[in-house]
Amino acid sequence: KQEVTQIPAALSVPEGENLVLNCSFTDSAIYNLQWFRQDPGKGLTSLLLIQSSQREQTSGRLNASLDKSSGRSTLYIAASQPGDSATYLCAVRRGSGSARQLTFGSGTQLTVLP
């Protein structure tokens, strides 16, 4: 059974710092990995999707990497801003079965202090 872990559960940094969020998964047979942002009381916004054949994806100040063999992904946020404060979740799409469902981690709650 696929399990996804995100460490740390919470992170607080001063504005302007570069930071890394971690995601690990137990089964390397995945189709893709997605990073989402969730603001309090809101739904999820997709940030980056990395296909299983890719090593990284970039969007603005965000860079996500994927190492399938070690079961790890990182989300790098450059020059953090208070507006980046949110919960960040990673999810892997299962590699077997017709459903190709997402398995989510429990998230990292990020606070960027002005």
Added chain:
Amino acid sequence: DGGITQSPKYLFRKEGQNVTLSCEQNLNHDAMYWYRQDPGQGLRLIYYSQIVNDFQKGDIAEGYSVSREKKESFPLTVTSAQKNPTAFYLCASSHWTGDSNQPQHFGDGTRLSIL
């Protein structure tokens, strides 16, 4: 604007009562999903539907029911059999093609509480 609309935003349930959460999308997506999110936890899949008039159980389907009579709509009923229904419920949709890399788009959620 295209998107997913969930209603109501807040919902309260009495003991022994069934309640229905609404999810509508105008993205012309084939697939729709219902997730449950508990505090400090990730999302868990309740039910999903790949096509109209067809749906499949997810990991935690007990105590829930769904229908998919229209492509745009995928309502979720939380029945009295669900003993711990207090949670944040999220609906999502996506294209369903041979390409498994279609991202899921999410609504803003419904928070269900027990009276």
